[in-house]
Structures are given as structure tokens and as C-alpha cells.
Amino acid sequence: MNKLKLNYTSLSFLPILVCIPLGYQLINNIHFGGFKLFQEFLISAFNPKIDNEIIITVIKRLNETILIGFFSWLVSIIFGAIFGIISSNIFYKIFNIPNFFYRIVRFFLTIIRSIHEVVWGILLMQIYGINFSIGIIAICIPYIAVNSKVFAEQLEIIDYKSFESINQINAPKFSSLLTLIWNPIINTFKNFGLYRLECSIRSTVILGLFGIGGIGTSIFLSFQTLNFRELWTYLWSLAILIIISGLIFKKIKFNTTNKILSIFFISVFFITILFSFSYFLYFIFNNNFENFNSVSSLFKSSSNLGLFDFLKLILETIILSLLSTGIAISLPPLVIGIFNNNTSKIFIKIFAFLLRLIPTPVILLTLLTFNNPSVSLAALTLGLHNAGITSKLLFTNLDSQDKRNYIAMKSLGISKKTSWLLGLFSQQAKSYLAYCAYRSDIIIRETTIVGVIGSVGLGWQLQESLSSFAWQEVILVLIAYSSIAIVGELINGKIKNSLT
Amino acid sequence: MNNTVLELENISYKYKNDLILNKINLKINSGEKIALLGKSGSGKTTLISLLNGTIKPTQGEVKLFNESFEELDRKQKSKITTIWQDLRLIEDLSAEQNVNCGLLAENNFYFAFKNLLNISSFKKAHKYMKLCRLHNSIYDKKIRKLSGGQKQRVAIARSLIQESNILLADEPFNNLDPKLITTIKNLLLENVDKNKTKKSPKTALVALHRLDLLNDFDKVIGIRDGKIFFNIKRNNLKKIHLEKIY
Numbered sequence: 001m002n003k004l005k006l007n008y009t010s011l012s013f014l015p016i017l018v019c020i021p022l023g024y025q026l027i028n029n030i031h032f033g034g035f036k037l038f039q040e041f042l043i044s045a046f047n048p049k050i051d052n053e054i055i056i057t058v059i060k061r062l063n064e065t066i067l068i069g070f071f072s073w074l075v076s077i078i079f080g081a082i083f084g085i086i087s088s089n090i091f092y093k094i095f096n097i098p099n100f101f102y103r104i105v106r107f108f109l110t111i112i113r114s115i116h117e118v119v120w121g122i123l124l125m126q127i128y129g130i131n132f133s134i135g136i137i138a139i140c141i142p143y144i145a146v147n148s149k150v151f152a153e154q155l156e157i158i159d160y161k162s163f164e165s166i167n168q169i170n171a172p173k174f175s176s177l178l179t180l181i182w183n184p185i186i187n188t189f190k191n192f193g194l195y196r197l198e199c200s201i202r203s204t205v206i207l208g209l210f211g212i213g214g215i216g217t218s219i220f221l222s223f224q225t226l227n228f229r230e231l232w233t234y235l236w237s238l239a240i241l242i243i244i245s246g247l248i249f250k251k252i253k254f255n256t257t258n259k260i261l262s263i264f265f266i267s268v269f270f271i272t273i274l275f276s277f278s279y280f281l282y283f284i285f286n287n288n289f290e291n292f293n294s295v296s297s298l299f300k301s302s303s304n305l306g307l308f309d310f311l312k313l314i315l316e317t318i319i320l321s322l323l324s325t326g327i328a329i330s331l332p333p334l335v336i337g338i339f340n341n342n343t344s345k346i347f348i349k350i351f352a353f354l355l356r357l358i359p360t361p362v363i364l365l366t367l368l369t370f371n372n373p374s375v376s377l378a379a380l381t382l383g384l385h386n387a388g389i390t391s392k393l394l395f396t397n398l399d400s401q402d403k404r405n406y407i408a409m410k411s412l413g414i415s416k417k418t419s420w421l422l423g424l425f426s427q428q429a430k431s432y433l434a435y436c437a438y439r440s441d442i443i444i445r446e447t448t449i450v451g452v453i454g455s456v457g458l459g460w461q462l463q464e465s466l467s468s469f470a471w472q473e474v475i476l477v478l479i480a481y482s483s484i485a486i487v488g489e490l491i492n493g494k495i496k497n498s499l500t
Numbered sequence: 501m502n503n504t505v506l507e508l509e510n511i512s513y514k515y516k517n518d519l520i521l522n523k524i525n526l527k528i529n530s531g532e533k534i535a536l537l538g539k540s541g542s543g544k545t546t547l548i549s550l551l552n553g554t555i556k557p558t559q560g561e562v563k564l565f566n567e568s569f570e571e572l573d574r575k576q577k578s579k580i581t582t583i584w585q586d587l588r589l590i591e592d593l594s595a596e597q598n599v600n601c602g603l604l605a606e607n608n609f610y611f612a613f614k615n616l617l618n619i620s621s622f623k624k625a626h627k628y629m630k631l632c633r634l635h636n637s638i639y640d641k642k643i644r645k646l647s648g649g650q651k652q653r654v655a656i657a658r659s660l661i662q663e664s665n666i667l668l669a670d671e672p673f674n675n676l677d678p679k680l681i682t683t684i685k686n687l688l689l690e691n692v693d694k695n696k697t698k699k700s701p702k703t704a705l706v707a708l709h710r711l712d713l714l715n716d717f718d719k720v721i722g723i724r725d726g727k728i729f730f731n732i733k734r735n736n737l738k739k740i741h742l743e744k745i746y
Contacts, residue, residue: 159588159591161584161586161588162588162589162590162591164554164588165582165584165588165589166590166601166604167554168552168553168554168580168582169578169581169601169602169604169605169662170574170575170577170578170605171574171601171604171605171607171612172574172604172605172608172609172612174609174612175604175607175608175609175611175612176604176612178609178612178613178616179590179593179601179604179612179615179616180590182593182616183590183592183593184592187592259617259618259619262617262618262619263617263619266617
């Protein structure tokens with residue numbers, strides 16, 4: 001009997017098996033009470049509310065979203081670069097600092113990164129109340145750590161010989177450091193910076209759903225009042241914003257050889273740092289810290305969370321991550337492979353765009369209209385949203401790929417689907433899986449959002465504990481979250497390394 | 501009077517379990533031009549890396565101006581300049597920015613910043629690039645866009661702009677055509693400087709493969725399997741010496 005051999009192509013499809021337990025639970029949980037609402041939600045997409053009042057609200061809310069998104073991006077990209085430098089080995093080599101500190105800084109940033117911006121947002125809102133600047137701070141905290149990882153990764157690949165050469169010139173250490181890191185930092189900013197702005201805007205929308213302001217808050221309020229026409233007006237305006245900003249980003253080219261532009265960027269860099277520090281001081285000295293009493297009660301408060309319940313929540317979160325990752329990996333190649341013609345491609349692209357556009361809490365709330373809350377439903381939501389993102393990458397890579405193998409296979413009489421699978425997808429499978437390994441890091445962090453809304457896992461427990469000011473429980477949940485995210489990141493790092 | 505500028509005292513160097521250099525003793529006096537000969541893998545590059553302090557010996561001591569290398573400050577160490585066999589230029593910077601990197605030691609952080617922003621003065625860099633026969637059309641080109649010979653001359657210009665007293669060079673004439681070899685050799689060994697337009701290093705240790713270039717050197721050192729086989733005046737070099745190391 002032939003042995004089953006797994007290759008990158010089959011590994012891309014295998015995770016779809018998660019749909020068996022997921023589908024079973026979803027079918028069992030179905031209820032027909034909200035089908036009408038769901039139908040109304042879908043129909044409203046083609047009939048959004050358009051009048052003067054809502055247009056003014058949209059403009060106002062989009063302005064808030066752009067402001068929060070832009071400022072959190074600017075601060076997080078600049079401080080991300082700074083932390084990226086101090087968490088890269090080149091910094092420690094130049095200044096002869098023991099490796100011990102390198103590990104400490106990295107570990108600290110990993111912990112910060114492992115907690116989702118929504119968690120930071122909820123946590124800060126609980127302490128400081130709803131505030132425009134809380135949104136910026138909540139996004140900045142994990143984003144600085146995420147950006148620092150990307151910058152550090154680029155700095156780690158600086159040719160060691162260049163370092164030796166600059167070191168041998170015996171220049172002042174800061175001059176050597178600047179000369180070595182300048183181009184990797186600029187290139188990372190060029191390749192990665194604008195993508196992070198889009199991420200910032202998306203995070204602002206998500207935080208808005210939790211009351212921070214901007215278009216997210218309007219989306220949530222419309223959903224709560226079941227005003228789906230209004231909801232779709234906000235969603236479409238958000239879509240327009242994302243499309244237009246995407247088009248603008250494509251046009252922007254950073255020219256670092258232009259002296260005036262370079263000086264402008266440097267000025268922005270220093271002004272942002274100055275502004276951030278002054279704002280930080282203002283925040284510290286002008287805030288009402290009465291709520292801090294609740295934090296000080298951390299040591300007084302007791303936890304009612306039983307060990308068994310806690311372990312169950314951890315297990316639920318892990319299962320949620322695995323199921324969502326399975327869908328995000330396998331669904332895009334499966335759907336693109338099965339519906340492999342030009343018309344279907346357009347529909348899949350639109351559907352994937354909508355999955356990316358609609359914030360996960362809204363997808364989940366919509367699905368909750370006809371399904372009871374469960375791990376499967378939360379996993380389906382998170383999986384679908386991330387499948388929208390992985391499919392975008394897959395489409396981009398497939399579209400730019402050399403199609404000669406595919407054409408040659410078809411000319412041999414091989415079916416279109418098989419030719420696509422072996423002639424096109426098989427060549428992309430390895431890099432696709434490597435990206436999915438990176439994506440699964442994000443999925444683990446995002447389990448919080450669906451957890452809070454969908455009453456599953458640690459996310460839900462976090463919301464409960466925060467609402468009752470049970471700070472010991474909050475700390476326990478955060479430690480558990482961090483641990484899952486860090487272990488996940490380590491495993492995914494190993495997978496990524498073996499694939500690249 | 502003791503005019504030793506560089507000294508290796510009983511130096512050994514191990515990489516993993518391999519003994520690359522074995523109990524080397526060497527004195528380089530001020531003003532000496534020394535050719536370092538030896539097969540590939542004989543330890544020439546390691547010897548140069550030890551002399552400029554890039555690597556530390558497993559055993560023994562390196563001295564610069566009679567002081568232990570470890571105890572010297574940055575300014576004193578910058579009296580040595582190196583041309584590496586693999587050039588070690590920064591690929592994403594332009595040729596003139598790379599040459600200006602040679603001036604980092606004598607300038608402050610602001611200079612490094614201006615150099616990266618392309619707003620520093622490149623006057624001195626251009627002078628040395630011109631001396632190395634680099635055409636002004638390549639001054640602002642990124643290193644990765646240059647030919648092997650052009651890169652080689654940028655590395656040489658970066659080294660010369662440091663105006664250091666001691667030059668260590670690891671096969672600096674690679675990738676150069678015969679006419680350029682003569683020009684560069686004269687530049688490095690201070691044979692022609694009628695107009696005093698540049699300061700050449702007084703002392704030089706140059707690793708070579710080409711024996712026809714030995715004429716301009718005072719001394720020749722032969723190295724094989726991590727050991728110095730001979731350290732003699734160039735005029736005393738015989739065929740038998742070369743047979744020992746090749």
C-alpha cells in the first residue's frame with residue numbers, strides 16, 4: 001500500500017478538516033429566530049441610508065477614525081523603530097552590552113505584543129474612562145512592540161562584515177550605529193510602514209466598537225439599534241476610505257535622496273518624539289487618578305475563578321485559535337481552486353474584501369442572529385475574517401506568478417482544477433504556509449475580540465473580570481493570554497524558519 | 501630608538517577547534533612597507549584581523565605603539581586603516597557616502613547624520629575618489645550598482661581618506677587592470693606624491709599573491725599553515741623561500 005506523503009500543497013488543505021467538528025457544533029446550535037434579521041442585514045448592504053444628517057456623521061466619525069489611526073500609527077512606527085534598534089543584536093554588539101539585556105528587552109516586548117490592543121483599550125478605559133487619547137495609547141502599546149519586532153528582524157540581517165568594517169574605522173559608537181542601521185530602517189519603513197497605517201485604522205475601528213469613538217462606535221450603535229441601513233452606510237464609507245488610502249499609498253514614493261523631503265521626515269520624527277513625551281507627561285499630571293484605587297485594590301481583591309474553570313477557558317482559547325487558523329489557511333486555496341474561473345474570481349475577491357472590511361465583532365454579532373454562542377461560531381468568525389486577509393495575499397502571489405506550467409498542463413489535457421493545483425498553487429504553497437504561520441500569531445491575539453463578544457475563552461472572562469473590578473482575575477487572564485501568545489509565537493517562529 | 505608601531509607577541513588564534521595562527525611573533529617598524537605572502541587559507545586575513553583588533557587572540561598580545569591593543573582608546577586605534585579582501589562596503593549607500601564613512605572616526609554624530617542625508621560635504625571624498633581614478637559619474641551611485649573594480653577603488657578611497665599612519669591591506673589589487681594596479685600601488689605605498697595632495701600611510705602591510713608587485717616593498721613575510729616561515733628584506737628573497745610557502 002502506498003504511504004500517505006505530505007507536501008506543502010497537501011498541508012495547505014489539510015487544516016480544512018477542522019470544519020468537521022466546527023460544522024457539527026454549528027448545526028446543533030442553529031436557531032431560526034434571527035433569520036429575518038440576518039436577511040435584513042444582507043439586503044441593507046444594497047440599500048444603505050443616505051441623507052444629509054448621516055453624511056455629516058460619517059465625515060465627523062471618519063475624521064476621528066483617521067486622526068486616532070494616523071497618530072497611533074505615527075507614534076507606533078517611530079517608537080517601534082527606536083525599540084527595534086534597542087532590541088536588535090547590532091545595538092548590543094556596537095555598545096558591548098551583555099546579551100542578557102538583549103534577552104530582557106526582547107522578552108518584555110514579546111509580552112507587550114502578546115496582548116491585543118482591544119485588551120489594552122478595555123483595560124485603560126476601565127482605569128481612565130472613555131477618552132480620545134486612550135484609543136491612541138491602546139493601539140500604540142502593542143503596535144510599538146509589533147513594529148519593533150519587524151524593525152529588529154531587518155536589523156538582525158545586517159551583514160556582520162559591514163559591522164566589523166565600520167567598527168574597525170573606530171568611529172564614535174552612535175555614528176557607527178546610525179551608519180549601519182540607516183538603510184535597513186528606511187527600507188523597512190518604505191515596505192512596511194504604510195501597511196501598518198492601514199492596520200492602525202482597522203484597529204481604531206475595532207476599538208470604536210468598544211466605545212473609543214470614530215466610525216467603529218457608530219457601527220456598533222447602529223447594530224445595537226438594528227439600524228442595518230445606517231450600519232451599511234458606515235461600512236461602505238469605511239470601504240471607500242480603505243480603497244482610497246490604498247490607492248494613495250500606491251502613489252506615495254519615499255525618496256530619501258531628496259534633501260528637503262529627508263529634512264521634513266527627520267523633523268516629523270523628532271517632533272513626534274517630543275510631542276509624545278510631552279503628551280505622556282501631560283497625561284500623567286493631568287489625569288484624575290481616582291480610578292487607580294481600583295488598581296491598588298489588586299492586592300486586596302480575591303478571585304472567584306476556580307482552577308478547573310480557568311483551565312477550561314485556556315483550553316477554549318487554544319481550540320478557538322486552532323480552529324480559526326485552520327479555516328484561515330485552507331479556505332482560500334480551496335475556494336479559489338474549486339471556483340477557478342474569471343467570474344468566480346471577481347466574486348471571491350469582493351467577498352474576501354467584505355470579510356476584511358467588516359470588523360470581526362460585527363460578523364460575529366450577525367452570525368449570532370441565527371446561531372447560539374459557541375467556540376465554533378467564534379472560530380468561524382475569526383477564521384473567515386483572516387481568510388479574507390490570507391486570500392488577498394494568495395491572489396496577489398498567484399496573479400504575479402509565471403503561468404507557463406499551468407498553461408503547459410492544461411495543454412496536456414489535464415483538468416483546469418488539477419492544473420491550477422499542480423501548476424500554480426503548488427509553487428506558492430510553501431511561502432503561503434510561511435505567511436499563514438505569521439498570521440496565526442495574530443489570530444491568537446485576536447481571539448480576545450471574538451471572546452469578548454461571543455462569550456468564549458479568556459476574552460469573555462477578561463470582560464467579566466474587568467466589569468467587576470476583579471483585578472486579580474484580570475492579571476491571571478492576562479498572564480494566561482500572554483503565555484498562550486508567546487508559546488504560539490515560538491511554535492510559529494519554528495514553523496516559519498523551517499519554511500523559509 | 502625603538503620605532504616599533506605594531507607588535508604581535510606569541511600570538512595564537514583558534515577558531516572552533518582549528519588552530520589558525522600558531523605562536524606568531526612579529527614587529528612592524530614605522531615606515532616599513534611589508535608584503536605578506538602565503539597560499540589561500542594560510543592565515544593572512546586572520547593575521548590582518550588580529551593586527552587591526554577586529555578579532556582577539558586566543559593567546560598572546562597585540563601591541564600598538566608599545567601599548568596593549570585592549571588598553572587603547574578609539575582615537576589611538578583609528579591610526580590603523582584596513583582594506584579588506586571582501587571590501588566590506590555598505591551596499592545601500594552611495595560610493596561617496598561609503599568613502600565619507602572613513603571620516604567617521606574624526607567627526608561627531610552630526611557628521612554621520614549629514615552623510616546619510618547626503619547633505620555633508622563630499623569634497624574630501626571626491627578628492628580621494630579622483631586619486632583612485634574613479635569617474636565622477638559614479639560618485640552618487642549605490643555600491644551594488646558598481647563593477648568589481650570600481651568597488652575595489654571605493655574601498656581603497658575609504659581607507660586612504662582616513663589618512664592613518666598604518667595601512668593593513670588584504671589583496672587590495674584584486675579586480676584591477678594592470679594600469680590601475682600601478683596607480684593604486686603608488687597611492688598606497690607613497691611612491692609618487694609630488695604635489696602633496698594626499699597623506700599616504702607611512703607603514704604598510706599588504707597581503708599579496710602577485711610576486712611581480714614585490715618591488716616596492718622593503719620586507720617580505722611568508723606565512724604557511726598559521727606560522728611565519730620567513731621575515732626577510734625583499735632583496736634577500738630567494739626562490740627557495742617561495743617554495744617553502746607555496
